[in-house]
Amino acid sequence: MRKILIAGTAVLSLCAVGAVFAGEDAAELFKTHCQSCHGADGGRAPGSGIAPIRGQNSADLLNMLEGYRDGTFGGQRKQVMVGVVKRLSDEQMKSLAEYAAAL
C-alpha cells in the first residue's frame, strides 16, 4: 500500500516537472541559442539593416527562420543565422518564434 502511494506521488511530481518544463522550454532555448547576439529582450540588432526581433509578429519570425533554413531569406550576414537554425527542430523554431514575438 505504502509503495503504491510513493509510486503515485512520483508519477504526479514527474507530470508537474513536465508542465513547468514546457513553459520554460522556449525561454531556455532563447537563452542558449539567440540571446548572445539578439540580447536578452530581443532588442539588439546584430546585422546591418536587420530589425530587432522583439515586437515582430510570430508568423513573420517563423517565416524568416524557415527562410534561413531553406535558403529563401537572408541579408548580408545570413550565414550566421543559417548556422543557428541548422541546430533547431521545427518545433523549436515554432516555440522560439512565439517566445521572441512576445518579448
Ligand code: HEC
Ligand atoms: C551568432 C549571432 C546570432 C545568433 C546566436 C542568433 N542570431 Fe539571429 N541574426 C544574427 C544576424 C547577424 C542576423 C542578420 C542576418 C542577415 O543578414 O540576414 C540575424 C537575423 C535574425 C532574424 C531576421 C530579423 C529580420 O527582421 O530580418 C531573425 C528572425 C533572427 N535572427 C532570429 C534569431 C533567433 C530566433 C535566434 C535563436 C534561435 C537567433 N536569431 C540567433 C545573429 C545571430
